[in-house]
Amino acid sequence: MDAIGLYLHIPYCLHKCGYCDFNSHNINEAEMESYVRALLAEMEHYAPAAADRRVDTIFFGGGTPTTLPFTDLARILKACHQHFKVDPEAEITCEANPATIPQSDLKELREAGFNRLSIGVQSFDPAELERLERVHSVDEVYLTVERARTAGFDNLSLDLMFGLPGQTVERWQDNLKRALGLNPEHLSAYNLTIEPDTVFYKQQAQGHLVMPPDDFQRELFEITIDTLTSAGYEHYEISNYAKPAKQCRHNLNYWVNGEYLGLGAGASSTFNGERFKNINLPARYIAQINETQTAVESRETPDRRQRMGEAVMLGLRLRDGLRLATFEQQFGLSFHEAFGDPLARLAGMGLLEINSDRAVLTREGLFLADSVIVEFITEPEEVI
Numbered sequence: 001m002d003a004i005g006l007y008l009h010i011p012y013c014l015h016k017c018g019y020c021d022f023n024s025h026n027i028n029e030a031e032m033e034s035y036v037r038a039l040l041a042e043m044e045h046y047a048p049a050a051a052d053r054r055v056d057t058i059f060f061g062g063g064t065p066t067t068l069p070f071t072d073l074a075r076i077l078k079a080c081h082q083h084f085k086v087d088p089e090a091e092i093t094c095e096a097n098p099a100t101i102p103q104s105d106l107k108e109l110r111e112a113g114f115n116r117l118s119i120g121v122q123s124f125d126p127a128e129l130e131r132l133e134r135v136h137s138v139d140e141v142y143l144t145v146e147r148a149r150t151a152g153f154d155n156l157s158l159d160l161m162f163g164l165p166g167q168t169v170e171r172w173q174d175n176l177k178r179a180l181g182l183n184p185e186h187l188s189a190y191n192l193t194i195e196p197d198t199v200f201y202k203q204q205a206q207g208h209l210v211m212p213p214d215d216f217q218r219e220l221f222e223i224t225i226d227t228l229t230s231a232g233y234e235h236y237e238i239s240n241y242a243k244p245a246k247q248c249r250h251n252l253n254y255w256v257n258g259e260y261l262g263l264g265a266g267a268s269s270t271f272n273g274e275r276f277k278n279i280n281l282p283a284r285y286i287a288q289i290n291e292t293q294t295a296v297e298s299r300e301t302p303d304r305r306q307r308m309g310e311a312v313m314l315g316l317r318l319r320d321g322l323r324l325a326t327f328e329q330q331f332g333l334s335f336h337e338a339f340g341d342p343l344a345r346l347a348g349m350g351l352l353e354i355n356s357d358r359a360v361l362t363r364e365g366l367f368l369a370d371s372v373i374v375e376f377i378t379e380p381e382e383v384i
């Protein structure tokens with residue numbers, strides 16, 4: 001039975017952070033009740049199509065899932081168990097904002113079956129939190145981690161962000177030190193990027209926000225890799241680090257091009273060979289689900305060329321790289337046959353290397369990953 005991941009999107013936040021381009025909206029209690037009902041109806045709709053699939057990861061993401069009352073999170077998780085064949089050893093993650101979780105709720109979340117918490121820390125510096133427009137304090141981060149441990153969570157991930165306006169090397173090193181001091185099983189460290197249609201984008205255009213230069217961001221990235229790997233974390237994906245056997249299984253499934261079903265506003269799926277994405281706006285999502293039990297806004301069946309480019313795009317994000325034998329098995333031709341030209345070009349530039357059975361980005365290539373990967377998406381190849 002082929003396994004799938006299950007993703008549930010909770011699109012509400014206490015405040016829209018200035019850099020955020022996720023599908024997140026300010027909390028709206030009346031709408032949130034209808035949203036939970038819609039999510040449950042959508043789940044019921046897809047359950048028969050997934051009847052022969054094992055669910056081995058469940059991820060509640062957002063937005064901020066913990067803006068929902070605990071009872072709703074528990075109710076949704078219970079419905080997952082009712083409608084899908086959830087593996088008894090499934091990894092079940094809930095994203096959480098440190099400002100939103102009382103101790104009692106954390107205990108009950110754990111008892112309801114959540115076994116992994118991903119905490120949006122972003123920074124241990126009060127001024128940086130304020131600059132990012134985060135609604136939580138540094139003290140609340142410490143409190144949340146302590147409460148999570150007390151509640152019995154033995155698998156915690158902390159999200160951090162580097163390359164912030166005005167950030168110094170020392171401040172970033174201090175952030176890393178404080179994160180390590182909390183001994184999380186997993187860390188994600190993302191480079192701040194300015195996305196269109198965000199408050200930060202407008203501020204940058206008006207000259208009110210100045211990003212650090214690329215070479216400085218690269219220095220912080222190198223410091224991150226060196227600090228976290230020296231502390232015993234495996235650097236297993238461009239922005240992700242884990243203690244042994246604590247990689248995020250749900251995200252790993254994305255990166256190896258596995259199938260997943262996404263439910264909720266704006267959620268994407270790759271399921272039964274098809275790719276589809278839901279309507280973003282929660283009110284429209286609810287209305288559409290109430291009418292037809294689905295809220296798909298776009299749908300595509302990727303052709304072989306697209307699937308190859310995506311397999312490379314995702315595989316190269318992993319430090320283990322892209323397994324050449326798997327690629328050949330999946331597409332019936334070798335990686336060299338499919339992508340000979342970009343491969344030679346990138347290898348010549350020292351950005352990518354082929355070791356015995358894998359294609360792997362070099363350290364230089366990791367920092368330039370987005371531009372390296374584009375070569376495999378756009379390169380036309382006659383042979384394909």
Ligand code: SF4
Pocket residue numbers: 012013014015016017020021022024062063064097120
């Ligand atoms: S908490 Fe996360 S999802 Fe919500 S607005 Fe901030 S960055 Fe976006």
